[in-house]
Amino acid sequence: MSSHRITRRRIAVAATFITLFLIYHFSTLGSTVQYSPNVQQNLRDGCPPLPGIEDILVVMKTGVTEALEKVPVHFQTTFRCVPHYIIYSDFEEEIDGVLIHDALRNVDSQVKATVPDFQIYNRLQKSGRAGLESADFADEANSAIGKPNNPGWKLDKWKFLPMAREAYLHRPQAKWFVFMEADTYFSWPTLLTWLARFDASKPWYIGTETQIADVIFAHGGSGFIISNPAMKLVADEYEEHAIELNEYTDAHWAGDCVLGKVLSTVGVPLQYSWPILQNSNIGELDEFTTAFYRRPWCYPAVAFHHLSPSDIQYLNDFEHRRLIQSANPILLHSNVFKDLIFPELSNARDDWDNLSDHEQPSISTFHECQTYCEESSECTQFAIRGGTCYTGKTPRLGSRKSDARSGWIVNKIERMINRAPRCSKPEFGV
DSSP: OOHHHHHHHHHHHHHHHHHHHHHHHHHHTTSSOOOOHHHHHHHHTTOOOOTTGGGEEEEEEOOHHHHHHHSHHHHTTTTTTOSOEEEEESSOEEETTEEEEETTTTSOHHHHHHOGGGHHHHHHHHHGGGGOOGGGGOOOOOBTTBOTTOHHHHHHTTSHHHHHHHHHHHOTTOSEEEEEETTOEEOHHHHHHHHTTSOTTSOOEEEOEEEETTEEEEOSTTOEEEEHHHHHHHHHHHHHSHHHHHHHHHHOSOHHHHHHHHHHHTTOOOEEOTTSBOSSOGGGOOTTOOSSSSOGGGSBOOEEOSOOHHHHHHHHHHHHHHHHHOSOOOOBHHHHIIIIIGGGOOSOEEEEEOOOOEEETTOOSHHHHHHHHHHOTTOOEEEEETTEEEEESSOOOOEEEEEEEEEEOHHHHHHHHHHSOOOSSOOOOO
């Protein structure tokens, strides 16, 4: 073969490589993605194709003490591409021109006048936001019975049943009612793909399973979904038995449990959704856990909880970029780990707690803790908290903490990724 032919072949190969590189490079910037004109315009506007979204009413629950801080970000993220949504609180007001509805307006006036939980509500009705007191904003750590000293939290349990009835009356033609809180994020393309597996003409109650006493219910903060027939049953039950249900709510401490009890009474059991709907933020996720009945890796990641407004904006921007770059709209937990968690892991991160939970009491320095983890076959991450070493078998990102220092054994985690399932198709659990 002549040297000129070899040279031409090398040039052709190089040209092909450069072309592929440029296509990839610019496609990641969203400039050469081959979509139809309508889809291209939707993506430029921040809206991917969302077939079925018109059949959903998104119902957000919030409270007056958090609404101004947590709700506005959703107008440019969560609700941007959602045609039908409604927001309920304990105080009617406008935020950024959007009406926030009073979920409690039709609750029995005698209940509101006599039940102590309504003290903050009655102050709001009399004086508006000027009626709020500093104690209303006091933060309280969550306990086994919630936040019993927080006035807004005590009132919150009363919103669930009237909110469900009001939402049904607001849009009785909706096929699905998707409930969320102001610190929750939903991946709409992933949700719609998942919901397409259910028959919306049947009564469905879908959520992350939680239990109090003998009631199994969907955890409110993780988000939950109720089909139209099930919502009608709840609305009718609340209208017909309001007195008894108000008494039940008064004696209880969790409104999502009250709603679950009503659904159970009308014959709609909970469809378990874990790990698809998460009561965790990105830093708390354990995508390799084997401690539960499902392994998250190949399951869709539809919703996350305990998010700040900046977290919600970050997830929205991430999904937008991902949808431009990928033809597959389904977000899996494996994608979350590989794209959002793994790139943040390193040998050492100051002022950071990666939630390692196995105490090694004989080790007190970061270097010794790191060496122990490197030499232990089951250790993938470590942290020093309060002068004590902690290790973890599976990697988690964690969060900022001033008195902690964390590290990960990155090469071990890379091997875990390589050994993980390929996820040729999503697992839905139904």
